[in-house]
Amino acid sequence: MKLHRFTFNPLQENTYIAWCEDTLECVIIDAGNYDSNDHSQVKSFIEKLNLKPKFLIGTHAHIDHIFGNWWVKQEYNIPYYLHREDIIMIDRSETMAALWNLNYTPSPLPDHHLNHQDIISVGNDKFEVRFVPGHAPGHVIFVNHKNHFAVVGDTVFQGSIGRTDLPGGNHELLLDKIKTEIFSLPDDYVLYSGHGNETTVESEKLHNPFFQ
Numbered sequence: 001m002k003l004h005r006f007t008f009n010p011l012q013e014n015t016y017i018a019w020c021e022d023t024l025e026c027v028i029i030d031a032g033n034y035d036s037n038d039h040s041q042v043k044s045f046i047e048k049l050n051l052k053p054k055f056l057i058g059t060h061a062h063i064d065h066i067f068g069n070w071w072v073k074q075e076y077n078i079p080y081y082l083h084r085e086d087i088i089m090i091d092r093s094e095t096m097a098a099l100w101n102l103n104y105t106p107s108p109l110p111d112h113h114l115n116h117q118d119i120i121s122v123g124n125d126k127f128e129v130r131f132v133p134g135h136a137p138g139h140v141i142f143v144n145h146k147n148h149f150a151v152v153g154d155t156v157f158q159g160s161i162g163r164t165d166l167p168g169g170n171h172e173l174l175l176d177k178i179k180t181e182i183f184s185l186p187d188d189y190v191l192y193s194g195h196g197n198e199t200t201v202e203s204e205k206l207h208n209p210f211f212q
Helices: 036-048 069-076 084-099 171-182 201-207
Strands: 002-008 013-019 025-029 052-057 080-083 112-114 119-122 125-131 140-144 149-153 190-193
Touching: 002 036, 013 036, 013 190, 025 119, 036 069, 052 069, 052 119, 069 080, 080 084, 125 171
Parallel strands: 025 052, 052 080, 080 112, 149 190
Antiparallel strands: 002 013, 013 025, 119 125, 125 140, 140 149
């Protein structure tokens, strides 16, 4: 499986496309594409590699991670997967957009709900879904064991963790779930976060100040 990162929107969110090299099936993860330039980057990348979009999947539904949901649904007509506990974030998104003076086309609701230990097949590759709430009530991560990486959204960052002072946040729960669901992965697994650069399980276990 291959993974490509885009950084989109005023909140500098990382949107990912993951694809199977054998079948060229792909998933779009956390569609934060905000404007026509962002949309064209996604479309051009998919067309250049002849990828076949299969699913739109969300780690969670804070507004910076769902700006592009409407566009992805309109452009590719693919099902949207999200944990049911984060639907409340979609319900609040128009209020958040107005509060922060951001342009926002409402996100569709998910077509299917993600659950802990679900398997998402992308061609010949797979993601394991792990439930890691604390930053958002329905936050999940996507683990690809074959290639030793995980897309972890806003759970853990290089040297930091996700905010827990937003509605639905829980600091102690987030710390506990990072330990049990992310730090339980082998040390060499690369962690692709919702903001900033990638890191590794080993690096965060050793150096992240929240776990020292």
